[in-house]
Amino acid sequence: MNVLKRGSDQDNWWQAYPGLYARELAAYEGHGASHRPLIQQDGTLILEVLWPMDSAGSIRLNVGYSPLHPFCRPSISAPELQLERHQNPFTRDLCLLTQDSAQWYPHQMVADFIAERLSQVLQVMTLRRNEQWSEAASLEEQAPDPVTPYHMHVAEEYSAVFFDGQQTVPNAPLGTAVFLLQDRLERGRSPPFQAILSKVEPLSGTWMAKPFDLPKRAGPWKNVIGRWIRLEPPFPEAPEEILAAAEKAIERQSALFPAHLKKLGSIADDDLSITAVVFQEELSYGPDNKGNGWFFLVSRRVPGSRRRQVSLVRGYRLSSDMLSRLPVASALKSKKVVLVGCGAIGSFAAVELARSGVGQLTIIDFDLVEPGNTVRWALGRSVWGLPKTTALHDFLYHNYPWTNVGRGHAKVGSAISNVDDVRKLEGNPMRWLRALIEDADIVVDTSASTECQGALAYMCRSIGKRYVLGHATEGAAGGVVARFKPGAPGCYVCLQQHWSGKTLPLPTIDSSGTIVPTGCNAPTFTGGAFDLQEVSMEVVRSTIGLLAPDVYDSGDWQLSILDLTENGRRILPRWKAETIAPHSSCSCGASQG
Template identity: 30%
Template sequence: MMQAPPEQQDSPRPHWDRRFPGRFQWELDAFAEAEIAPSIDPKALASGRLDLSFEWPIGDKRIPLRAIYPDSYPRLRPHVYLTDPNFFPKRHYSPLDGNLCLLGRDTRQWSSSWSVPELLRNQLQAALENGPHEDPQGEPAEVWWNQCSRPDSYCLIDSDWSLLGVKAPGRMKLAYSVRLGHKSGEFVFCAVVKYVLDADGKQVAAWSGSMPAALQGDAVKEIEVTWNRSEGELLPKPSLQDQNIGLDELLNCRTNPSALFELPNSRRGQLHAFLYPTETQFRKQGESWLFVLEAGRRSAFYPNKKAPEPPDAFIIRTLRAGHQDLISRAPATSGLSTKSIALFGTGALGAPLTIELARSGVGELKLLDADVVEPGNTIRWPIGSSAWGRTKTQALADFIALEYPATMVSYVNHALGTFVPQTEFGDFAALDETIAAVDLVIDGTASFGTTSLIQDQARSRSRPLIALYASPSVAGGVVALFMPNKGCPVCLEWAWEDERSGISPPPGMFAEAEMIQPTGCAERTFSGTFFDLQELSLQAMRVVAGFFAGGVPQSSSVVYTLAFEDQDGYACRRGAKTACRLIPNAHVTSKRLAFGPNTVVAENRGGSTVSA
């Protein structure tokens, strides 16, 4: 170690001092003013990084600290570490390396005008003494354990379980899969706790969620292991002093070791589970699990053998994946898991909406379309080359089964307006199968005739309809919620003609669209981008969530008009909402028949049963 470096311009200095010349010396001057002489790591400085070690006085104590300045300093904060575990506080630090939480995670809490001495004067004592002014953020111990976990491996639990009061130790059954990593060649272990038994063999918790992609298929196996409970919080020990972060001591205290199971490369595994109390939210005590997997040759688990090689111990990341865990970041979607939705048209509008509905946890999706994914579709379709040559409905269903398995997807491959003699499967059989027993119908076909047909069927079943489509030039679009007997697509056409309605069509609604025929394609299609069209899909998702949350008045239909270009043709994003109190459906037929030309204009918006 050495003291402050010479001030020559060509001497080693941090990378950030080249962007902010003089900042390095300014930082050292701040230490000098505080009467602190930090030691500088010369190897780190030679590589352009500043690493300081020093003692900071608090009362009659001198606290051993280490400050490391990132390359992004002073835009982003330096890291300050306690280097002696004897000074570790109860909160606001990482038990792995003593990294102190002097500021909250919000980068605005750090000022680039501060030096490390000023940061310490302002924050150190409060952090060490658990001062009253802190970010309202809990410190779950699993965060630290997970930082040490085996890459790509995990075990799923449910935060709704409450097991600290049950009789321990007990047993638990897990479904698991093991594979070799594509790049590392090391094993990847994925599991879910299916149920937990107490010491008397009584089931005290069970998994009710869906299975992720890694735990689907014939490769999934089951094991039963022992779990133990700790009365105190389990924290890893500082890795600077103990490379095993305290696992040896923990494993030596376990009871009834679990049975061995097969791992790749002729290795055996033994899984251990520990339940312990921890802070799960700010000032709220809860519980967490620690899963440790020992892996080695078979002889490693039999200490009586001659000179056995001890097994390696790995942390398996604890992940929370219960129903409440999955919706906790978006409570507005909490009611969607019990809802069933029919969606017609899985093109550039319907497909991203389908995925958003599954992402938001809709319980059931029923799709209808007959189109096939072609490579050219990829530019405005949410799934890439893995879907080429497949029907859009099945490609979406398989994607959702892997990524959002809580949503059940069924589909009908049928083009409305056609008839297949071989199956005698007509339009109304397809409509009945798709719309039966759903809570909401969505039309993404962008075809006026098809929209009218679907609206008739939805209304006859007293189901609301959401229709979404872009203007022919894709300069704007509409998302409309039609309540049964409270308006319809033809009512909207009339409202556009009536200036008193206050409802304006989107930009380009009645403009001639430039159609293109891609090479090898049997029909023309519109020209437009996914990032514009997706705005309509996202707005439709907002309408769905608001409808089921009660945020949309159900006494009238609602029309949302979106514009993607301003009057000068420049890209923009804006939308308007209008309550659509339109004429009753009883008067629609005569109005529509008397206004044939407007109907013809409306038919020009799309063309086919499905969106391209």
């Protein structure tokens, strides 16, 4: 056999490290396995290995080495082996490692790795066949092995169907399905879309299950009536073959009801037809932890032809555990936050608060998004010229539907000297602001305005609301985050007095980092988002800690001071924690004894 070899010595690891290659081959021979190369080109080496088994002769393995061997794990398939678990049913790849990359050790020979892991997998399969579940669990990763992921390599790249993880399905073999569908930007060969599986219904009778939907949807959506059918795995690999199996099952189940068959057949003839296949698969580890899995098969009429194109569309389960990666999220879903100031600090804080699952977020700012803001603002070109609150509101509305976002395009505390302008007001600004604060659980001030800070700190203390302020310093040399609890010692005025008297440290500033951009009448400071987000993230952490201290440790400090430079040079971000003691000159009450 002539094996194709191509590439420079440095491109192919077996040529760059000939000693390692020799040790790899010798390791197979040490285990009594024969080997021969199947392909050796473009950085890829695949060996065919006959691996000896104690009682069953040998197993043929295809061992594919990573182009970045020995740093990255190999791929090992057993084309003639058929396991119910720990093996891809189509590629026959063996699952000898979990997804944790730390399980692969670069110093280990692949043959030694096979000797260790293959016998363990085969032992697990024997234990599972004998229903020795606890013994099997001690040897394998306790993770589910669902059917769905093995088919996703043939799914459309840009389309998606979202469904309720607790979707109720009628006790029937088939029926109709209601989808909400929205077209996506054209990409690839098939016109992409996103859809929501709203409801599955039986063909006859009344089905009382509540339709599923996202909390909010933006843009035009349309109703599409599809079909659903129960099938049993295993399934063929090709979407066309799965749909053909579904069609046969529909015909068989509807044989006694011609009207049903006609109804489902007319759905299949639509220009775009969706057939949902529901089946049982393992959703969590264990023999009895099965639930509904879904395939979404899409059949499109080819324009100008009678032919149809069939594809598989990925389904995404939406459920209460969506935010399980962030345990504090469940404690935040009922919380209300008012954020004042949506600039370089506040825009990123707003996004992170919504991303964290805050139930209601009201954002307030008076400014517009300037092109020059791009270097340190959360959004880019598509929102230039929009009010900052509008741009953020629309982005959060589209991307974090479980957070209710309100907005106010206003400058907190601005005065008016024109009588006609006062008459145009839609009410008392003070009453509006007070109502927002009274309804909120916390106020976050990223306005970087001492006037605004003083007013909001006073109102929050008098109303009894928690207050967090955060801002960067000139030249993005440092920053400050301070948080105040109602009735706690030390207030905003105390902080200012301590700074004035130099009894609390000030953050680093770089006064040379102040500029007036061309065409602008207000100075600003230099600095990019990659530095300023240090302040934004601590603002978010402080806010979450105050909102949910039982779940997320808030820390025992009141003042956080950030330094990003020292003696004119960049340093690693350095935070100092301080306590704000009551100041003798302040009449905040906490200082009176």
